[in-house]
Amino acid sequence: MTRTDPTTRARSAAHDHATTTAAAPGPSGQARAALWLGVGLALVAGLFLIDWLAPTLFPASLPTRAQDGLTLAISVLIESLPFVALGVVLSIVVQVWVPPGVIERWMPRRAWPRRAVLSLLGMIVPVCECGNVPFARGLLMRGFSVPETLTFLIAAPIVNPIVILTTHQAFGFSDGILVARILGGYAIANLIGWLYSRHPSPDALLTDRFRETCELVIHEPGGKWRRTLAQFVIELRAVMPALIIGSALAGAVQVLIPRDALLAIGSNPALSIVAMMALAMVVSICSNVDAFFALSFASTFTPGSIVAFLLVGPLVDVKMLALMRTTFTWRTLGGIVVVVLLSAFAIGTAVNLLA
Numbered sequence: 001m002t003r004t005d006p007t008t009r010a011r012s013a014a015h016d017h018a019t020t021t022a023a024a025p026g027p028s029g030q031a032r033a034a035l036w037l038g039v040g041l042a043l044v045a046g047l048f049l050i051d052w053l054a055p056t057l058f059p060a061s062l063p064t065r066a067q068d069g070l071t072l073a074i075s076v077l078i079e080s081l082p083f084v085a086l087g088v089v090l091s092i093v094v095q096v097w098v099p100p101g102v103i104e105r106w107m108p109r110r111a112w113p114r115r116a117v118l119s120l121l122g123m124i125v126p127v128c129e130c131g132n133v134p135f136a137r138g139l140l141m142r143g144f145s146v147p148e149t150l151t152f153l154i155a156a157p158i159v160n161p162i163v164i165l166t167t168h169q170a171f172g173f174s175d176g177i178l179v180a181r182i183l184g185g186y187a188i189a190n191l192i193g194w195l196y197s198r199h200p201s202p203d204a205l206l207t208d209r210f211r212e213t214c215e216l217v218i219h220e221p222g223g224k225w226r227r228t229l230a231q232f233v234i235e236l237r238a239v240m241p242a243l244i245i246g247s248a249l250a251g252a253v254q255v256l257i258p259r260d261a262l263l264a265i266g267s268n269p270a271l272s273i274v275a276m277m278a279l280a281m282v283v284s285i286c287s288n289v290d291a292f293f294a295l296s297f298a299s300t301f302t303p304g305s306i307v308a309f310l311l312v313g314p315l316v317d318v319k320m321l322a323l324m325r326t327t328f329t330w331r332t333l334g335g336i337v338v339v340v341l342l343s344a345f346a347i348g349t350a351v352n353l354l355a
Contacts, residue, residue, distance in 0.1 A: 122156025
């Protein structure tokens, strides 16, 4: 199969989508805002319902838990914001300032080696998972395929040099946690890239709104500085609402799930993996520092469950899913979550058997 020029492919995808959306317009911004407002109200109602049905489930009162949830949400937002900003800047550099063909020239032609190289790109992009989303959007707008971009997006938060250093600082080489995290993240990323490369219509994995953004970027008039400013506004408008919503969900879910329930099953080889994967999806800690959070569970939970936590958190926590939703459909995200959870469970089980 001949490989089309990346810019031509991006333009073609945007043009095809323009025709599709003209025939079947998506939900309005007001409808999306109403949906998320409904989700927020449902979470608040859930707090009151749990407090009414099971008043002894939580030791703290409802106002205290609400304040804790707000504090946790703000801390997740503040922790993520610098990396999102850096990711947006890097995305603009890739889209506007790097001449066409410079990146592509160094990439292998064949699909497998190309994805393998892209999954290592995170080693020279020192941002956490939040910043990788706008950077991945820049790769898509530049013309990289969806499977190629997914391979980068999944691997980057784990092969990031800062993540490798902090994981080594926390665990060293004990129980193979560091090695299992690096190799496991790399393997999961390439597995997802391969699976989605088999999709008959990869462009269908992208949201309508993102493809509309592609068309806006392609037809943006003016010089590079004008395009830079326009793209900066577009990217911030796309990722900031998702980041705020994801941070709020992370804070709310943390106060809704009793930590004692998770700790009670920490010594069971299988249940400890499931518990730590659930915790990883909830707490939404930046991958640059999550190893130190996991270290506090090392004396209670099995090594395999720690590895599962370190694999799942950077890839499919609620904050990351909210950010990826700016680009990928819910069905795509559902497939990614299933693959990541099953793979992390298998890797964690292997680590428990070998430790």
